[in-house]
Amino acid sequence: MEEEIINGKVGAIQMNTNSAFTENWITVKSITNNIIYLDDKKMVSGVKIQPKNIFILDEMSQNNIIESLKTFYNLIDFEFWLIVADRPVDINLYISQLQLQLNDTANPVLRKLIIDDINKAEFFINNNVVDTEYYILFKESDNDLLQKTVRTLINGLASCGLIASQTSNEDLRMILDNFLNGGVKTENRTVIS
16 A cells, blocks of 8 residues: 655555546445445535526526526535536437337328437437436535435525426436546446445
């Protein structure tokens, strides 16, 4: 193990960056109950914000939402991470449903519309179309305070006209996959729970 000087003292480095596995040097212990548990007994959680296109609203509504968001962000009195992550779109079920509708439809006009939808869906699959998702994450050591902060964020975003929910285990794994693997989805999870 390597040694490093910290505050004038020689100490051992805890993480092994020469390891072939990310799990051996990242401080994540587990992901359960919608929380990332870290080795230092801290927890990371947050909220997932549903996207909203404010540019289809009238100018006054746009300005109200922007001003509400400014106020919301200025009231946050703790360290947080605003994360934008891309997630691949899985529309295979949608394509299967369209295929079933196509098989049951005799009307040529409806068949053409369904075929157009199938072609558009296949275009999305072939061009790696992704959903963009938005998250606010934070770190906390007290579980009650963590849950209170999640509720505060959800309520604050609701006052801005946005819908948010606590991050799920899958959301947290996807964020770690994006961060650690450059957005490439892995078969063997980055974090083993």
